[in-house]
Ligand SMILES: *[C@@H]1O[C@H](CO)[C@@H](O)[C@H](O)[C@H]1NC(C)=O
């Protein structure tokens with residue numbers, strides 16, 4: 613090999629190696645490795661990158677300009693290695709992901725989040741988090757007080773969890789545009805009183821719930837001035853819903869009933 617060619621090779625190799633190992637932040641990579649002790653990232657093969665560049669891992673998306681993690685798709689990663697036993701997520705592990713916009717932790721047998729001791733840490737570190745999918749876990753109502761400290765949330769999915777009775781959804785959830793709390797044993801009539809305050813809510817899913825005083829519930833939801841989509845499918849209904857109950861919905865385009 614000529615000397616020049618060797619130099620080009622060394623430089624190209626060096627650049628590739630440098631970019632590879634710095635494609636993701638060390639603290640984010642370490643946090644993922646810690647998560648790998650409770651979620652199974654074994655099959656997180658690298659899509660053309662390396663073990664050191666977590667941005668090339670299959671469940672991870674980064675902002676290519678900053679190399680920061682923007683999306684984590686960690687659904688269904690518990691059962692294979694750990695079985696279906698309920699466990700608690702140490703939410704402090706999420707704090708390094710300061711650019712995270714979207715987090716999917718659905719179907720992982722999570723029983724709750726252990727919030728960091730300092731009250732403002734989640735809101736200050738996860739200030740970009742807009743989409744959170746925690747569906748198909750074993751979360752009870754206590755998850756709401758943890759999530760209420762993340763005011764950036766726009767889309768929250770809590771389908772098929774252990775939510776029950778009255779959900780207190782107010783104040784800090786005021787930026788939510790989409791909420792899906794389908795298939796939980798909640799008291800919809802009591803919960804609707806708090807939901808009324810989510811003035812930016814455009815999309816509400818309440819499928820698979822027991823609906824007492826159905827007409828009254830629908831009328832209460834009419835106070836949601838931004839609501840465009842309301843889904844009330846597969847519910848057991850007491851009482852009737854009439855077109856009159858939809859009188860106060862000003863923007864509603866789609867209602868799924870039945
Ligand atoms: C996660 O842990 C498993 C088991 O220890 C290991 O085989 C795998 O390589 C780890 N995944 C990553 C991305 O480090």
Ligand SMILES: *[C@@H]1O[C@H](CO)[C@@H](O)[C@H](O)[C@H]1NC(C)=O
Nearest residue numbers: 646701702703704705726728
């Ligand atoms: C949660 O993780 C943080 C950071 O790794 C650690 O300092 C803390 O002790 C952990 N808390 C629990 C309850 O395990």
Ligand SMILES: *[C@@H]1O[C@H](CO)[C@@H](O)[C@H](O)[C@H]1NC(C)=O
Nearest residue numbers: 698723749750751752773774
């Ligand atoms: C969640 O609800 C299911 C079904 O009602 C129940 O079997 C399970 O024990 C509950 N889990 C927790 C952690 O409460």
Ligand SMILES: *[C@@H]1O[C@H](CO)[C@@H](O)[C@H](O)[C@H]1NC(C)=O
Nearest residue numbers: 781782783805806807808809
């Ligand atoms: C709804 O918002 C009003 C006005 O901001 C406030 O006074 C009230 O306490 C809120 N209700 C709930 C249930 O959060």
Ligand SMILES: *[C@@H]1O[C@H](CO)[C@@H](O)[C@H](O)[C@H]1NC(C)=O
Nearest residue numbers: 831832834856857858859860
């Ligand atoms: C519609 O809203 C008005 C004013 O808030 C209220 O008086 C009325 O009872 C509501 N109608 C229905 C059908 O809920």
